[in-house]
Amino acid sequence: MIRIIFQRQKCIGCGSCVEAAPDRWKMNNIDGKSILIDAKGKKGFFTIELTDDEYEQNIEAADICPVHIIRVEKY
Numbered sequence: 001m002i003r004i005i006f007q008r009q010k011c012i013g014c015g016s017c018v019e020a021a022p023d024r025w026k027m028n029n030i031d032g033k034s035i036l037i038d039a040k041g042k043k044g045f046f047t048i049e050l051t052d053d054e055y056e057q058n059i060e061a062a063d064i065c066p067v068h069i070i071r072v073e074k075y
Ligand code: SF4
Pocket: 010, 011, 012, 013, 014, 015, 016, 017, 018, 033, 034, 061, 064, 065, 066, 067, 068, 069, 070
């Protein structure tokens, strides 16, 4: 299993995470920030737990994010 943690407030809306992992990320046209699809938010952090098959795409999203607000953990 993997866990993705996203600190949404600091997103600058570059869209790179959507390009890297379009199944899990999309842009919000209203505030211009990205959305971690189906994640639960708490105190500005959005979290979701997923199966390993989404690991590669989301590690790529984390690596490419210019402000380093995406974390992917394996557990
Ligand atoms: S790559 Fe980072 S800064 Fe760019 S849209 Fe995604 S979360 Fe926001």
